[in-house]
Amino acid sequence: MNLVLEPLAYGFFLRALAASALVSLVTAVVGTYVVLRGVAFLGDAISHAAFPGVVVAYLVGFPFYLGAAVAAVGTALAIGYVSKRGGLRQDTAIGVLFAGAFALGVFLFSTIKGYVADLFSFLFGQVLAISPADLVGLVVLGVAVIAVVAALWKELLYATFDPLGAAASGIAVERLEYLFLGLVALTIVVSLQAVGIILVVAMLITPAATAQLVTARFTRLMLGAAVIGVVTAVAGLYISYWLDVASGATIVLAQTATFALVLGYQRLAHALRPSPVAPEAEA
Amino acid sequence: MNAVAPAGPLAPAAGPEPHRAHRNAGTDAPRHEHGDALDPAHAHAHADVWLSDVAAGYGQRVALEHVSLAVEPGSLLAVVGPNGAGKSTLLKLMAGLARPWTGRIEVLGQPPGREARRVAYVPQAELVDWAFPVTVEDVVAMGRFPRLGPVRRPGPDDRRAVRQALEQVGMAHHLQTQIGRLSGGQRRRVFLARALAAEPDLFLLDEPVTGIDPTTQELLMGLLEAQAARGKTVVATTHDLAAAAEHFHQVLAVNRTVIAYGPSNLVLDADVLARAYGGHLLVLGGQTVLLDDAHHHDEAAPGERHFHDGSGAGR
Numbered sequence: 001m002n003l004v005l006e007p008l009a010y011g012f013f014l015r016a017l018a019a020s021a022l023v024s025l026v027t028a029v030v031g032t033y034v035v036l037r038g039v040a041f042l043g044d045a046i047s048h049a050a051f052p053g054v055v056v057a058y059l060v061g062f063p064f065y066l067g068a069a070v071a072a073v074g075t076a077l078a079i080g081y082v083s084k085r086g087g088l089r090q091d092t093a094i095g096v097l098f099a100g101a102f103a104l105g106v107f108l109f110s111t112i113k114g115y116v117a118d119l120f121s122f123l124f125g126q127v128l129a130i131s132p133a134d135l136v137g138l139v140v141l142g143v144a145v146i147a148v149v150a151a152l153w154k155e156l157l158y159a160t161f162d163p164l165g166a167a168a169s170g171i172a173v174e175r176l177e178y179l180f181l182g183l184v185a186l187t188i189v190v191s192l193q194a195v196g197i198i199l200v201v202a203m204l205i206t207p208a209a210t211a212q213l214v215t216a217r218f219t220r221l222m223l224g225a226a227v228i229g230v231v232t233a234v235a236g237l238y239i240s241y242w243l244d245v246a247s248g249a250t251i252v253l254a255q256t257a258t259f260a261l262v263l264g265y266q267r268l269a270h271a272l273r274p275s276p277v278a279p280e281a282e283a
Numbered sequence: 284m285n286a287v288a289p290a291g292p293l294a295p296a297a298g299p300e301p302h303r304a305h306r307n308a309g310t311d312a313p314r315h316e317h318g319d320a321l322d323p324a325h326a327h328a329h330a331d332v333w334l335s336d337v338a339a340g341y342g343q344r345v346a347l348e349h350v351s352l353a354v355e356p357g358s359l360l361a362v363v364g365p366n367g368a369g370k371s372t373l374l375k376l377m378a379g380l381a382r383p384w385t386g387r388i389e390v391l392g393q394p395p396g397r398e399a400r401r402v403a404y405v406p407q408a409e410l411v412d413w414a415f416p417v418t419v420e421d422v423v424a425m426g427r428f429p430r431l432g433p434v435r436r437p438g439p440d441d442r443r444a445v446r447q448a449l450e451q452v453g454m455a456h457h458l459q460t461q462i463g464r465l466s467g468g469q470r471r472r473v474f475l476a477r478a479l480a481a482e483p484d485l486f487l488l489d490e491p492v493t494g495i496d497p498t499t500q501e502l503l504m505g506l507l508e509a510q511a512a513r514g515k516t517v518v519a520t521t522h523d524l525a526a527a528a529e530h531f532h533q534v535l536a537v538n539r540t541v542i543a544y545g546p547s548n549l550v551l552d553a554d555v556l557a558r559a560y561g562g563h564l565l566v567l568g569g570q571t572v573l574l575d576d577a578h579h580h581d582e583a584a585p586g587e588r589h590f591h592d593g594s595g596a597g598r
Contacts, residue, residue, distance in 0.1 A: 036415065154428045154436075161415050161425070164406045168378035169481060170399030170429040216416045216461035 007241050015135050016127045020233040020251065023194040024203060026142045028229035029149050030187040031204035032222045033180060035212060036160050041091060042079070042181075043204040045098030047188045047197045049075035051105030054122050054192070059108070064122070065137050068189045075101055076181035084174075125196030125248025127237065134193060141190045145183055156180065157218060194233075195248035206255040207232070213262050232258050326353035330389070331485055331516040332377050337386030339369075339376055346372040349540045350386070354518060356484075359511035361531035361547070362520040365560050368538040370520040371407065371489055377518065378404040378487050391485060400429050403478035404487045408470060408494075413463040419473050420458040423448055426480035448476040451506055468499035475503055479510075486510065488519040492526055504530040524551060 007013040034043055053071025057064045079097055083090035121129065130138075149156070158166040159173045167173040184204075191200045211224030236251030243250075327333050330353035338348040347369040354360055362370045375381040376388055379396030391398040403426065426448070427441040437445075449455045452472040462470060471491055478486055486507070492500045500523075507517045508530065521527050527534050527547060534550040536542040536559040543555040 151434045154425075154431065155433060157417075157421075158425045158428050161417060161422075162406060162411060164375075164378075164380055164410060165404050165425070165477075166428075168380055168399060168402055168404030168487065169426075169483075170396075170402075212416065216463075217418055218416050218421060221416050 003242065004238070007238070012128055012130075013241065015130050015132065016237060016247070017234065019127050019130050019135055019138055020194055020237045020247075021230050022139060022142045023191045024207070024229035024233035024251075025226055026145050026187050026190055027200075027203040028207045028225035029146060029222060030183050031208040031229075032211075032225050033156055033160055034184060034204050035208040037180075039090070040201060040205045041094055042076075043184060043188065044201040045079065045094045046072050046076050046181075046185050047192070047200040048098050048105075049101035050185075050188060050192065051102055051122070051197055052108055053105075055105050055108040055112075059112070063137070064192075065134070065141070065189060068192055069141075069186065071101065072185035072189050073182055076185040077178060080178050080181045084177075121196070122192055123196050123198055124246060125192070125194050125199065127194040127247050128241075130193055138190055138193070141186055145186050145190070148179070148183060152176070152179070195251060199248050199252045202252040202255060203229070203233075206252070206259050210255070210259045210262050213259075213266060228258060229255070326355075327389075329356070330354055331356045331358070331391055332518065333387075333389045334376070335387045337376065337383045337388060339372055339381060339383045341372075345539070347376075347537070347539060350537075352535070352541060352544065354516060356516050357511055357514045358516050358518070359508060359530075359532040360516075360518045360535055361527035361533070362518065362535045362537060363522075363524060363527050363551075363559065364537040364542070368559070370537060373537060374404070374487050374489050374518065374520055377485075378402060380404070398484075400481075401484040402487060403481045403483035403485070405474045405478055405489060405491060407489045408467065411462075411470075411474075413470070415462070417462060418458065419449065419454060419460050419462060419465070420445060422462055422473055423476045423480050426477040429481070444480045444482070445476075448480040449473075451479060452476045453502060468495035471495050471503065472499060475506065479506070484515055486515065486517040486519070488517070490521060491519050493522055500526060524556070527551065 008017075031043075034040060050068040050072040053067035053069070054064050055067070056071075057067025075097055079090070079093050082088060082093040082097065155166070155171050155176055158171055159176045163173050187204070188200050191203055195203055207229035208221065208225040210228050211221050215221050215224055232254040233251050236254035237247055239254065240247040240250035332352070332354040334350050334352040337350040338345065340346040350373065362373060364370050372381060376383055377390055377395060379390070379394075379399060388395050390396075391401055423445045424437055424441065427437055427444060431437060431441070446455060449458065452475055454469060454472050454476060457465065457469070457473075462473060465473065475488075475491060478488070491507075492503055495503075504526070507519070511517050511532070519531070528551045531547050533545060534547045535544045536550055536555055538559045542559040543550045
């Protein structure tokens with residue numbers, strides 16, 4: 001009991017707890033669409049592309065969120081544009097843009113003389129160091145992303161499931177595509193401080209992927225992803241505090257372990273089932 | 284057979300179009316008497332779908348050229364032709380999903396896409412990800428999304444429309460079933476229910492009866508005939524020439540351009556079909572046999588993902 005309550009006496013832990021819970025909620029909601037579209041690679045790309053923005057913001061003394069947001073949203077929209085107009089497949093466009101953007105970040109980073117702990121924490125996250133001001137910015141961005149999804153979940157769902165049918169009936173599918181890319185970019189910016197550039201894709205994908213193992217209904221999928229995301233983030237943060245290890249990595253490990261447990265349980269239950277009853281619908 | 288009552292108020296709030304009066308004129312509509320002598324301006328003014336010298340394709344590949352066409356309200360039109368003839372492309376042009384290279388198109392009196400909320404488009408089964416986590420009810424409810432607009436959640440009217448549409452196609456007892464668990468015929472029924480729930484004036488259906496059992500085919504065609512009798516316009520591509528001859532009032536034979544267009548019994552004669560299908564057709568003692576795989580479909584347009592059963596549907 002003491003183990004759970006004791007860290008709550010510290011302001012930095014409370015802030016970290018709030019940030020982790022919010023981040024995992026936003027990533028789970030947006031990640032549901034990412035998983036359904038099969039664009040996990042996109043999350044990875046946009047997060048890496050945020051790196052040069054962070055470095056530039058540091059160099060000119062701007063808040064890191066601003067630099068990350070400009071770089072991430074810019075890259076996301078560029079990916080959308082190139083894959084639509086350039087006659088390239090989307091994964092090709094992503095590969096070209098994100099490697100280039102990340103290289104630019106590393107290049108700029110290497111021009112900084114001396115040891116820069118702040119930047120390093122963006123690669124792997126440092127949620128325990130989050131400042132009150134950063135937390136406020138994170139809440140504003142996170143609430144904005146959730147509000148947009150709450151307003152457009154129907155349209156996003158229709159456009160994801162059947163883009164042709166949706167477009168033909170008057171849903172602005174192309175504009176939603178750009179909006180979706182923008183949402184993924186902002187979600188990643190929100191998550192940077194919690195888990196860092198390298199691991200943020202896990203926050204997007206793993207909770208939704210875990211929920212997809214247990215339900216075939218859209219609303220339950222999103223709800224399940226949110227619950228799994230928040231619970232694992234809180235658990236991961238506590239574990240990292242108790243063991244005094246990296247918080248971002250511990251949160252991601254908690255999510256991965258949950259996924260593995262659910263998958264293992266399902267396979268085991270499937271193997272132990274007495275007779276193989278195929279879930280075929282009656283004609 | 285179905286006394287179909289619209290879920291909402293009986294007449295659309297915008298008021299029926301002036302040409303609606305023609306729609307229930309009777310079984311033998313006067314439109315074919317004129318044949319080719321039909322005044323183009325008259326045809327244009329009264330058409331639900333109108334194309335004038337349209338060419339279209341993907342990249343460098345020409346799919347259609349010199350296509351001119353006027354589809355009158357209340358038509359039940361089958362688009363037939365071999366694989367790669369441009370059937371799906373034609374439907375996409377009408378739906379505003381593809382843009383013509385040249386020529387003009389009007390749909391419900393406007394450029395394609397402008398009257399999108401009065402149009403219901405059903406894609407080929409291969410273009411749907413059947414493993415997607417949505418239920419039968421979810422899919423049919425999507426037919427109501429465009430009219431709801433952002434923010435608004437489906438209300439009692441929408442739920443009633445969804446249930447009614449599912450009852451019409453005989454799938455009301457499958458509300459909570461994930462779509463991948465349905466048979467091929469049931470999936471087609473659900474997608475037709477989505478179109479019905481949208482209460483459109485124009486149905487654009489890509490292979491709605493391909494590869495399904497005769498009972499389901501009869502049921503779906505009966506529903507489409509009822510819609511046409513109410514003055515709605517139905518345009519459907521099909522590989523099934525027998526179904527086209529039996530159920531559709533008119534047939535449009537295409538193979539890169541319009542080969543023939545008119546009443547089904549006139550279009551589906553051996554000469555016309557031989558021109559449309561080339562060597563894929565065999566006429567045996569008055570019976571026409573199409574040497575064409577009914578499960579084939581037109582080539583994927585760039586950017587389209589195709590989903591085939593067994594690969595991803597059942598986990």
